[in-house]
Amino acid sequence: MLENVGLEFPRKEGPLSIALRWLSGLIGKKRSGPITVGLSDINISINKGEIVGVIGRNGSGKSTLLKAMAGIYKPDIGWVGIDGDISLLSGVGVGMNANLTGRENIHLYGSILGHNKATMDKLIGGIIEFSELDGFIDEPFRTYSSGMKARLGISVATAVKPDILLIDEVLGVGDPGFKKRSQKRIRSLMDDSNTVVIVSHSFGLLKEICDRMIMMEKGEVKILGTPEEVIQMYHDIEG
Amino acid sequence: MNDAGYRNGVSQEDAVVSSELEREPQLKDMHPHVPLLQSPLRVISNLKSNHYLLKNMVKRNLNQRYNRALLGYLWTLLEPALLAMVYYILFIIIANYQEERYPMWILLGVIGWGMFARIVNSTISSLSDNSGMIKQTGFPLEIYSSATSITQLVMTLISLAVVIPFMINLGLQPTPNLWMLPAALIMLFTSAYGVGLIFASMNVVFPDVGHAFRFVTRAGFFVSPVMWTYEMIIERAGADSVYIDIILLNPVVVPITMIRHSIEGTIPAFELHNIIYAVAFPIMVFVLGTMIFTKTSRGVVKRL
Numbered sequence: 379m380l381e382n383v384g385l386e387f388p389r390k391e392g393p394l395s396i397a398l399r400w401l402s403g404l405i406g407k408k409r410s411g412p413i414t415v416g417l418s419d420i421n422i423s424i425n426k427g428e429i430v431g432v433i434g435r436n437g438s439g440k441s442t443l444l445k446a447m448a449g450i451y452k453p454d455i456g457w458v459g460i461d462g463d464i465s466l467l468s469g470v471g472v473g474m475n476a477n478l479t480g481r482e483n484i485h486l487y488g489s490i491l492g493h494n495k496a497t498m499d500k501l502i503g504g505i506i507e508f509s510e511l512d513g514f515i516d517e518p519f520r521t522y523s524s525g526m527k528a529r530l531g532i533s534v535a536t537a538v539k540p541d542i543l544l545i546d547e548v549l550g551v552g553d554p555g556f557k558k559r560s561q562k563r564i565r566s567l568m569d570d571s572n573t574v575v576i577v578s579h580s581f582g583l584l585k586e587i588c589d590r591m592i593m594m595e596k597g598e599v600k601i602l603g604t605p606e607e608v609i610q611m612y613h614d615i616e617g
Numbered sequence: 618m619n620d621a622g623y624r625n626g627v628s629q630e631d632a633v634v635s636s637e638l639e640r641e642p643q644l645k646d647m648h649p650h651v652p653l654l655q656s657p658l659r660v661i662s663n664l665k666s667n668h669y670l671l672k673n674m675v676k677r678n679l680n681q682r683y684n685r686a687l688l689g690y691l692w693t694l695l696e697p698a699l700l701a702m703v704y705y706i707l708f709i710i711i712a713n714y715q716e717e718r719y720p721m722w723i724l725l726g727v728i729g730w731g732m733f734a735r736i737v738n739s740t741i742s743s744l745s746d747n748s749g750m751i752k753q754t755g756f757p758l759e760i761y762s763s764a765t766s767i768t769q770l771v772m773t774l775i776s777l778a779v780v781i782p783f784m785i786n787l788g789l790q791p792t793p794n795l796w797m798l799p800a801a802l803i804m805l806f807t808s809a810y811g812v813g814l815i816f817a818s819m820n821v822v823f824p825d826v827g828h829a830f831r832f833v834t835r836a837g838f839f840v841s842p843v844m845w846t847y848e849m850i851i852e853r854a855g856a857d858s859v860y861i862d863i864i865l866l867n868p869v870v871v872p873i874t875m876i877r878h879s880i881e882g883t884i885p886a887f888e889l890h891n892i893i894y895a896v897a898f899p900i901m902v903f904v905l906g907t908m909i910f911t912k913t914s915r916g917v918v919k920r921l
Contacts, residue, residue: 416919449647449755452915459644464755472753475677477684486677489670490754498669518684 415597416442422599429574431584431605433612434594440577443594444544447575462541462572465491471531476520480511480530483519487534501537509533529556536563543571547578581609648915656911657904663757670756674764679771693772694779697727704844721783722877726843729873732773733809734834739765740813741820742827744914748921758914762817766810780880792882801872807899808868814906818913821920840867847874871895
């Protein structure tokens with residue numbers, strides 16, 4: 379899936395230094411601006427049907443890796459290829475609007491996640507049922523409590539089963555009852571999706587569900603192996 | 618050191634699997650190379666395949682604007698009408714100009730120019746305005762710019778209803794020349810959208826671009842036929858003055874004049890080369906805009 383992928387983030391630069399760099403470019407000396415390495419030399423290939431967990435400290439490049447897979451970031455070098463439709467769950471409820479009703483937001487968020495009208499029309503009954511927002515679904519979204527908003531988001535996000543599912547720590551919102559049900563639903567979603575890549579800090583969950591795991595450090599794949607190996611390594615390094 | 622650990626991981630477990638999988642022919646490249654000349658078609662086909670999303674986003678934009686306002690969508694009518702009234706009063710005071718159709722001319726100028734300016738500015742800032750969403754969803758970036766532009770177009774169509782009372786008051790009937798209205802709107806839309814696409818990526822790297830264009834569109838108001846009409850210029854300068862050709866370099870002069878004449882049911886007097894320019898300009902900037910946008914927009918996402 380990923381081949382020699384490298385990604386660099388440009389750092390903030392003052393106008394003077396930009397001008398200087400351009401000038402030196404004019405006289406033939408090519409200099410690149412200050413950068414932060416996002417990902418460097420990533421080679422991963424994930425098979426159909428695999429569940430792969432990604433761990434690592436904050437800022438180690440886990441989310442960047444997922445975003446490169448989802449096509450949000452274009453790598454500076456290397457190549458990303460996928461087979462099938464891909465869906466990234468991160469920051470549930472992206473693009474939902476306060477003034478629209480719950481129902482309208484379901485359609486909006488569903489289409490943002492890449493589903494077409496026919497799919498959404500088919501799923502909307504189940505989504506409303508799962509979110510338990512029956513009485514409020516035609517009220518404006520701004521009148522919802524934050525728990526209700528999250529519930530609606532999760533319900534939409536987990537309703538469709540894509541070929542490749544990328545999950546970026548979205549588990550665990552709402553009251554305990556809903557939390558349990560939504561975790562169950564994400565688990566069944568992962569079972570039904572062909573391929574899953576999940577970023578999470580809950581090692582227990584990862585150990586249980588993953589076929590392989592990746593540990594990221596400073597934008598590189600530190601180790602790729604069985605869950606036991608990787609978690610062991612993580613504890614060795616982090617102490 | 619890191620490398621070694623990583624290679625170990627691969628070589629022990631997955632060397633066989635990964636070498637088998639490498640560059641499997643059916644794998645879809647996430648960032649396929651789009652030949653420059655295919656960019657316009659690519660943008661159009663991306664919009665087509667995401668039309669449901671586009672529709673939902675336009676709906677959201679419209680809703681966001683007027684949902685909580687007491688008068689709601691009436692504001693799309695009130696805004697240009699009030700603006701036109703202010704300009705009218707100003708112009709009457711300054712120029713003492715007497716012409717019963719003049720208020721309607723201003724109104725149509727305000728609507729046409731307003732759409733052009735707002736589409737240019739909102740398309741230029743479409744990437745930076747949606748940074749949060751862009752960084753969490755993978756769909757084609759032209760959706761964002763198109764959604765804001767189409768929102769403006771829809772609002773313009775609604776606001777055109779305000780012309781009807783003027784037409785009744787002046788005793789104007791719709792004529793077959795009304796075809797110029799949609800044609801002119803398409804010309805304005807395509808020009809503005811194309812210009813916006815040219816600079817949208819640049820605006821992410823240098824937000825100065827957006828500031829500069831907000832000034833350009835504000836100043837452009839005076840060199841565009843909002844308070845004046847093309848016919849007034851001809852009257853002043855004479856039909857074969859060189860100034861006419863210079864004024865017609867402004868791509869909104871022909872469409873706005875067309876809008877006015879379409880309502881009045883007359884045909885504007887343009888030279889052939891002026892018409893060719895007015896039609897070619899939108900096409901050229903649209904093609905150029907989609908080329909630049911397709912080539913650069915995905916690359917600037919990490920700068921958002």
